[in-house]
Amino acid sequence: MFHWITQALGRAPAPLPDVPPETWARVEARLPFLDFLPVQDRPALRDIACRFIASKQFHGAHEMVLDDDMLLEIALQACLPVLKLGLDWYDGWVGVVIYPGDFLVPRQTVDDAGVVHEYAEPLMGEAWSGGPVVLSWQPDAQAADGINVVIHEFAHKLDMRNGEPDGLPPLHEGMSVQRWAQVWSSAYEGFCAEVDAGVDTGIDPYAAESPAEFFAVMSECFFEIPDLVQDTWPGLYGELALFYRQDPAPRARALFPPTPQAPR
Numbered sequence: 001m002f003h004w005i006t007q008a009l010g011r012a013p014a015p016l017p018d019v020p021p022e023t024w025a026r027v028e029a030r031l032p033f034l035d036f037l038p039v040q041d042r043p044a045l046r047d048i049a050c051r052f053i054a055s056k057q058f059h060g061a062h063e064m065v066l067d068d069d070m071l072l073e074i075a076l077q078a079c080l081p082v083l084k085l086g087l088d089w090y091d092g093w094v095g096v097v098i099y100p101g102d103f104l105v106p107r108q109t110v111d112d113a114g115v116v117h118e119y120a121e122p123l124m125g126e127a128w129s130g131g132p133v134v135l136s137w138q139p140d141a142q143a144a145d146g147i148n149v150v151i152h153e154f155a156h157k158l159d160m161r162n163g164e165p166d167g168l169p170p171l172h173e174g175m176s177v178q179r180w181a182q183v184w185s186s187a188y189e190g191f192c193a194e195v196d197a198g199v200d201t202g203i204d205p206y207a208a209e210s211p212a213e214f215f216a217v218m219s220e221c222f223f224e225i226p227d228l229v230q231d232t233w234p235g236l237y238g239e240l241a242l243f244y245r246q247d248p249a250p251r252a253r254a255l256f257p258p259t260p261q262a263p264r
């Protein structure tokens with residue numbers, strides 16, 4: 001274990017980690033969708049990942065022991081969305097809590113009769129406004145399949161920068177809130193109708209939960225299966241490309257040609 005990880009555990013700020021190239025290669029091999037980045041962007045992603053590790057506090061829950069590879073893997077995924085935005089988009093909070101697998105969150109609902117029901121909801125991740133990001137550790141290598149709990153929760157963090165998560169993060173100069181709202185609401189309505197009709201969209205149906213979840217799930221998909229997003233919702237892909245200032249679809253298409261023999 002490197003010196004820097006012991007400092008990253010529960011204390012901040014730690015010095016920037018000095019990561020050997022073979023460690024980067026080993027960790028990045030578990031994240032095939034990083035290949036959708038232009039090759040020249042990889043050093044910048046590594047750099048922002050190191051600064052992320054140095055600026056956040058990492059806690060293993062339930063005696064989960066975090067090792068260097070895990071921190072790097074989480075940091076690379078967390079930083080992919082802000083690679084072209086800047087790490088200050090994650091300012092205002094410091095904690096990243098990692099559970100060994102899904103975790104249970106106590107919930108309460110009140111039914112129509114006013115009766116309070118308490119239950120435990122199993123979650124893979126949760127982002128708290130002004131507080132930590134909670135993640136479950138997924139030990140299997142990530143596939144480029146549109147499911148990415150780290151990108152999902154950090155997309156919520158971006159969405160929370162202008163208040164409660166609602167699927168509308170702060171947009172950049174030159175982007176139109178009106179256009180964003182129009183593109184997203186029409187895609188969301190269409191998606192919900194397909195989910196209600198039992199259509200297999202290839203996208204996690206949890207996205208139909210709310211506009212905020214739709215944005216988080218579509219952010220996962222934008223980085224993992226960008227070609228599918230662009231083919232299905234070209235306008236929404238365009239808005240995501242403007243927001244994240246990235247365009248992963250062409251490289252995804254080149255790496256995963258759309259033939260029946262090339263399952264994702």
Ligand SMILES: [Zn+2]
Nearest residue numbers: 152156213216
């Ligand atoms: Zn969510």
